[in-house]
Amino acid sequence: MSFAKITAIVRPAAVSAIEDLLHKQGIPGMSIGHVKGYGDYADFYRNDWMVSHVRIEIFIAETMAEQVAEKIMDVAHTGLEGDGLVAILPVSAVYHIRTKKRCEENAC
Template sequence: MELKCVVAIVRLDVVEVLERKLGAIHIHGVTVTRVRGFGVHPNYFADDWTTEHVKIEIFAQAENADVLVKTIMDVAHVGASGDGVVAVIPVEKFFRVRNQREAFP
């Protein structure tokens, strides 16, 4: 089974809606972290160039990655700078710490 890691950095205000939509497409394992950073157009006139966003990381089967990305983009998109970014990363190996074995050999 081929796995992908979908990483999205989105605005704080979309997290609750996104969590509900992910549940609706049967994505139940999600890591959500508050992060700070800036993208292509930082605010150089502010004391702190960074803004607060949320980073979401999801391990999914490769065949589900496109639906997952579309769902994230549909929920997070308002057409403004700061909407966020999404990346799909291949997963070389995936281990379960509980039994110290590769989960998908």
């Protein structure tokens, strides 16, 4: 089975709705962390331009990645600068540390 990693960097206000969506979609797991940075959107009122966002990371079957990314964008979209971004990256392998087994189709 081919895997993909979805990384979404979104406004903190969108996180609860995204979590609810992912749970309802049956996504088996995610990691969430607070991040600071700037890109297209920067806080020019701060000396370092940094903006607080939340990063969500999901390892998922490659065939589902586009669909999940689109759903995240639907929930996080406000149409304003600073909405964030979603990236999909290929993953060559996923392992469970506890069992030291490679995730395969229907066994991850």
